[in-house]
Amino acid sequence: MLTEIQEGEALNSVVKHITQEKINLYAEASGDFNPIHVDESFATTTPLGGTIAHGMLNLAYVSEMMTSAFGRSWLSEGKLRAKFKEPARPGDTLTINGKISCVEQKDDVSYANCIFECRNQKGETIVTGETIVKLSGDKE
Amino acid sequence: MPVKTISYEELIPGYKFPPATYELSASLVSKYLKAVDSAGDGFVPPLAIAACAIAAMTGSFSPPAGTIVIHASQELEFFKLMPIGATIECHTGVAQKITRGKMSVLILELEVFDKDKEKVQSGRATIALPT
Numbered sequence: 001m002l003t004e005i006q007e008g009e010a011l012n013s014v015v016k017h018i019t020q021e022k023i024n025l026y027a028e029a030s031g032d033f034n035p036i037h038v039d040e041s042f043a044t045t046t047p048l049g050g051t052i053a054h055g056m057l058n059l060a061y062v063s064e065m066m067t068s069a070f071g072r073s074w075l076s077e078g079k080l081r082a083k084f085k086e087p088a089r090p091g092d093t094l095t096i097n098g099k100i101s102c103v104e105q106k107d108d109v110s111y112a113n114c115i116f117e118c119r120n121q122k123g124e125t126i127v128t129g130e131t132i133v134k135l136s137g138d139k140e
Numbered sequence: 141m142p143v144k145t146i147s148y149e150e151l152i153p154g155y156k157f158p159p160a161t162y163e164l165s166a167s168l169v170s171k172y173l174k175a176v177d178s179a180g181d182g183f184v185p186p187l188a189i190a191a192c193a194i195a196a197m198t199g200s201f202s203p204p205a206g207t208i209v210i211h212a213s214q215e216l217e218f219f220k221l222m223p224i225g226a227t228i229e230c231h232t233g234v235a236q237k238i239t240r241g242k243m244s245v246l247i248l249e250l251e252v253f254d255k256d257k258e259k260v261q262s263g264r265a266t267i268a269l270p271t
Contacts, residue, residue: 030191055211
């Protein structure tokens with residue numbers, strides 16, 4: 001968990017390696033068997049040129065970073081907005097970075113606004129977005 | 141996995157997918173945590189719930205021939221932490237359908253409730269279908 005909540009504070013990065021096996025496991029766990037994720041022979045015939053990871057798998061890594069920083073506040077009252085810029089592919093190593101962009105007060109409740117990005121090993125941006133977490137008055 | 145019974149043409153703004161019910165069993169959560177390479181923290185990861193709701197939608201319709209289904213953006217808001225073993229009901233529908241040249245875009249809405257009809261999460265998924 002973060003010990004200091006202040007603007008500019010960096011969140012602990014998350015690094016994950018994408019494999020086809022993980023994508024297949026995610027398909028089974030989520031029930032999303034879109035062939036662009038799991039059918040290598042089909043995927044190679046598409047403009048994407050091969051299988052790609054589920055966008056929601058990438059977001060699970062973002063959520064891991066947020067949970068590590070904010071714990072139950074994130075899990076029970078978090079808010080997320082994400083854009084998938086480029087596909088993550090088997091063999092990619094993803095690094096998710098985030099920081100607190102501002103801390104706001106609304107009706108005596110504090111919220112941390114964070115921005116995040118997920119990049120692959122080539123430095124390409126895979127996902128960008130923002131999150132909001134309630135800091136005080138949280139449900140226990 | 142839902143049976144693909146809905147044609148793409150049926151997906152017009154206002155369309156509601158049949159509600160989907162999931163039991164967030166220990167085995168489902170365990171499978172999800174293994175897939176996302178996470179230790180977990182004793183609760184159902186909210187992204188696991190969102191994944192169920194999204195799969196319930198995208199798995200139930202057939203995209204037009206020659207198209208692929210790509211997740212373009214996602215918004216989510218969590219209202220309640222769910223314990224392992226809870227049951228959820230996913231209500232999903234079409235908010236917008238846009239066609240620009242060879243690109244179709246669907247904006248899908250989701251709301252997830254627990255067995256007491258309390259809202260667990262809500263969100264919007266933007267799905268691109270390039271031909």
